[in-house]
Amino acid sequence: MNYTILDARMTYSKEDGYVGHVSFQIENHKHDYEITLHSKYGREWMYALNFLNESGSEEDILAAEAEIDENDEWFDAFVEAAKSKLIKE
Template identity: 55%
Template sequence: MNVNIIGSRMTHSKESGYVGHVEFQYEGHEAPYEITLHSKNAKDWSYSLLFSKESGSEEDILAVEERLEEDDDFYDLLVNAALQSLPRQEG
C-alpha cells in the first residue's frame, strides 16, 4: 500500500515537547487521515489517528491503525515527515 503525504507540520517547546501533525492519503481509502504525534524527547512517540476531513469507514481506520502498530517503517515515515517540517532554530 502506498501513502501520499498531503502536508505536515511540527512545533517544539520546552513545555510541550514535540507536537506534529501529518495529513496523508492511504492508497485505496476514500477519506484522508491526520495523525497527531507527541514526544518529549523526539525519540519516544505517541500518536492519535483521525480522519482529516469527513469520516471514512471504521474498517479503513482500523486497518491503518493496525499498520501503524505493526509496521515500523510506515510509522517512521510519518514521524520523519513531521520532523522535516520542524522550523530550524537559529543559533
C-alpha cells in the same frame, strides 16, 4: 497498502515537547487521515490517528491504524516528515 503524504508540520516548545501533524492518504481508502505525533524529548513517540476532513468507515481507520502499528517504516516516515518541518517556539 501504499500511502501518500499530503502535508506535514511540527512544533517544539519546552512545555509541550514535540507535536507533529502529518496528513496522508492511503491507496483505495475513500477519506484522508491525519496522524498527530507527540514526544516530550523527541525519542519515544505517541500518536493519535483521525480522519482529516470528514469521517470515514471504522473498518478503514482500523486497517490504517493496524498498518501504522505493524509497519515501522510507515511510522518512521511520518515522524521524519513532521520533523523535517520543525518550527521551534
